[in-house]
Amino acid sequence: MSSKKTILCIGAGYVGGPTMAMIALKNPDYKVTVVDINADRINAWNSDNLPIYEPNLLDVVKKVRGKNLFFSTDVTLGIKDSYIIFVSVNTPTKNFGHGAGYAADLQFWEKTARQILHSSDENKIIIEKSTLPVRTAEAMESILNFNEKGISFDVLSNPEFLAEGTAIKDLENPDRVLIGSRETESGRRAREEIVKIYSSWVSEEQILTSNVWSTELSKLTANAFLAQRISSINSISAICEKTEADVDEVARAVGTDSRIGAKFLKASVGFGGSCFKKDILNLVYLSRHYGLSEVGDYWESVVKMNEYQEKRFVLNMLKEMFNTISGKRIAIFGFAFKADTGDIRESPAIYIVKTLLEEMANVVITDPQAINNAKIELGETLDDKVSYCTDPYEAANNAHAIAILTEWDIYKKLDYKAILQTMQKPAFIFDGRNILNHKELFKLGYNVTPIGKPSLRHF
Ligand SMILES: NC(=O)c1ccc[n+]([C@@H]2O[C@H](COP(=O)([O-])OP(=O)(O)OC[C@H]3O[C@@H](n4cnc5c(N)ncnc54)[C@H](O)[C@@H]3O)[C@@H](O)[C@H]2O)c1
Numbered sequence: 001m002s003s004k005k006t007i008l009c010i011g012a013g014y015v016g017g018p019t020m021a022m023i024a025l026k027n028p029d030y031k032v033t034v035v036d037i038n039a040d041r042i043n044a045w046n047s048d049n050l051p052i053y054e055p056n057l058l059d060v061v062k063k064v065r066g067k068n069l070f071f072s073t074d075v076t077l078g079i080k081d082s083y084i085i086f087v088s089v090n091t092p093t094k095n096f097g098h099g100a101g102y103a104a105d106l107q108f109w110e111k112t113a114r115q116i117l118h119s120s121d122e123n124k125i126i127i128e129k130s131t132l133p134v135r136t137a138e139a140m141e142s143i144l145n146f147n148e149k150g151i152s153f154d155v156l157s158n159p160e161f162l163a164e165g166t167a168i169k170d171l172e173n174p175d176r177v178l179i180g181s182r183e184t185e186s187g188r189r190a191r192e193e194i195v196k197i198y199s200s201w202v203s204e205e206q207i208l209t210s211n212v213w214s215t216e217l218s219k220l221t222a223n224a225f226l227a228q229r230i231s232s233i234n235s236i237s238a239i240c241e242k243t244e245a246d247v248d249e250v251a252r253a254v255g256t257d258s259r260i261g262a263k264f265l266k267a268s269v270g271f272g273g274s275c276f277k278k279d280i281l282n283l284v285y286l287s288r289h290y291g292l293s294e295v296g297d298y299w300e301s302v303v304k305m306n307e308y309q310e311k312r313f314v315l316n317m318l319k320e321m322f323n324t325i326s327g328k329r330i331a332i333f334g335f336a337f338k339a340d341t342g343d344i345r346e347s348p349a350i351y352i353v354k355t356l357l358e359e360m361a362n363v364v365i366t367d368p369q370a371i372n373n374a375k376i377e378l379g380e381t382l383d384d385k386v387s388y389c390t391d392p393y394e395a396a397n398n399a400h401a402i403a404i405l406t407e408w409d410i411y412k413k414l415d416y417k418a419i420l421q422t423m424q425k426p427a428f429i430f431d432g433r434n435i436l437n438h439k440e441l442f443k444l445g446y447n448v449t450p451i452g453k454p455s456l457r458h459f
Pocket of ligand 1: 010011012013014015016035036037038041075088089090091108111112129130131132160161162163164274275
C-alpha cells in the first residue's frame with residue numbers, strides 16, 4: 001500500500017515542474033515524483049539545463065531533486081506508488097470536429113484518466129491541476145469510479161494561478177490557493193489531505209475551498225477577466241492614437257481608482273501565452289453550449305480585440321514606413337509572449353513576424369530565451385527571409401526598423417545612440433510594449449511609434 005505522503009504529478013510542463021518543485025521544497029516529508037511521456041523533457045528536468053526558463057527555478061529544483069523530488073518517464077510505476085495524483089497535462093483548444101476552435105481538446109486528459117485506472121490497485125486522490133471546462137471532474141469520476149477493481153477515487157480541482165516569468169514568486173506567495181471537492185464525507189477528507197500540503201507554507205485564510213464546479217469555473221473566469229482588462233486598455237489605445245490622448249496617462253488615471261486598480265492596464269501589442277485565448281474560447285464554447293449566446297459573444301470579443309491589436313501594429317508599421325517594407329530588414333526585439341520566459345505559445349510575435357514576411361520583409365529575431373522556440377515555430381519554410389541572433393546590437397545592424405515585442409529589461413538599457421549609427425536611415429522604432437523613453441529616442445534621431453500615443457516623426 002502506498003504511503004499517504006506520496007505525490008505524483010502527470011505532466012512535467014510549465015505548471016507541473018515548478019509547482020511540484022515548490023511542493024517538494026515546502027514538504028520535505030513527502031515524496032514527490034513528476035512523470036511525463038516526453039523523455040527529452042524528463043532528461044532536461046534531470047539536468048542543469050531545465051526544459052523551461054523561470055527565474056530561480058533551477059535553485060529550487062537543485063535543493064530538492066534526488067532528495068524528495070524525482071523526474072521520471074515511468075508513468076505506470078508513478079501511479080502505482082502514489083496516493084495523491086496531480087494531473088497537469090496540456091489541454092489545448094480542439095482543432096477538429098465538433099467545437100473546433102473553441103472547446104478544450106480533452107484527449108490527453110482522458111488518456112491520463114484511463115491510465116490512472118489501469119495502473120491503480122487502491123483508492124487514490126486525483127487532482128485536476130490543468131485548466132479544464134466546468135464539469136470535467138464529473139467525466140473523470142465516471143471513467144475512474146465505474147471499475148470492477150473495487151477501488152474508488154476522489155477527484156478534486158486545484159487550478160494553478162502562477163504566471164510564467166514569475167512562477168516561483170507566485171508559488172511561494174500565492175494570492176490564494178483554490179481547492180474544490182465534492183461535499184461528501186470522502187470528498188471532504190480528500191480535500192483535507194490537499195489543504196495539509198499547501199498549509200505548510202500558505203496561510204489558512206488564503207486556502208479557499210469550494211465545490212468542484214465553482215473551482216473549475218473560477219480559473220476560466222480569472223483568466224477571462226485578466227485578458228479582458230488588457231483588451232479593454234488596448235481598445236482605448238486605438239482611440240488615443242486618433243485623438244492624441246496618451247494611453248499610459250489614461251491607464252494611470254483610471255488605475256488609481258481603487259475600485260479598478262492599476263494591474264493589467266498596460267497597453268501593448270496584445271496578450272499571448274498558452275492560457276488566455278484558449279481559456280476564453282473555452283468559456284465561449286461553454287456559454288454557447290448552454291444556449292447563452294450573448295454571454296459567448298461578449299467574451300469572444302476579448303479575443304477579437306486582441307487580434308485587432310496585433311493587426312493594427314503591423315498596419316502602423318507599414319503606414320509609417322511609406323507603405324512598403326519589401327526587402328527591408330526589420331529587427332524583432334523579443335519573441336517570447338512576455339518577459340522572463342522562453343515560452344512563445346500564442347505570442348503576438350508569431351502573427352507579426354508572419355505578416356511581415358508576407359510583406360516580403362527580411363526579419364531578424366533576437367530574444368534572450370526564446371530563439372530555439374521561435375525557430376521551431378517558424379520552421380524552415382521561410383528560412384532565407386528570417387535570421388536569428390542573441391545579440392540585439394547585431395540584430396539592429398543595418399536594419400530599417402526595430403520592433404519591440406517583448407518587454408525584456410535588457411531592451412530598456414541598450415545604447416540606442418550607438419544602435420542608430422548602424423541602422424539604415426530614416427530609422428524607425430515601433431515600441432509594442434511602451435517600455436522605452438520615446439522622446440529621448442526621437443531626440444537621438446529615431447522615428448518612434450509607440451502604442452496609444454502619437455508617432456514622433458522627423459518628416
Ligand atoms: N503555462 C501556464 O502559465 C499555466 C498556468 C496555469 C494553468 N495552466 C494550465 O496547466 C495545464 C498544463 O499547462 P503547461 O503550460 O504546463 O503545459 P505543457 O504543455 O508545458 O505541459 C504538459 C505536459 O504534459 C505531458 N503529457 C501529456 N499527456 C501526457 C500523458 N498521458 N502522460 C504523461 N504526460 C503527458 C506533455 O508531454 C507535456 O510535457 C494546462 O491545462 C494549462 O491551461 C498553465
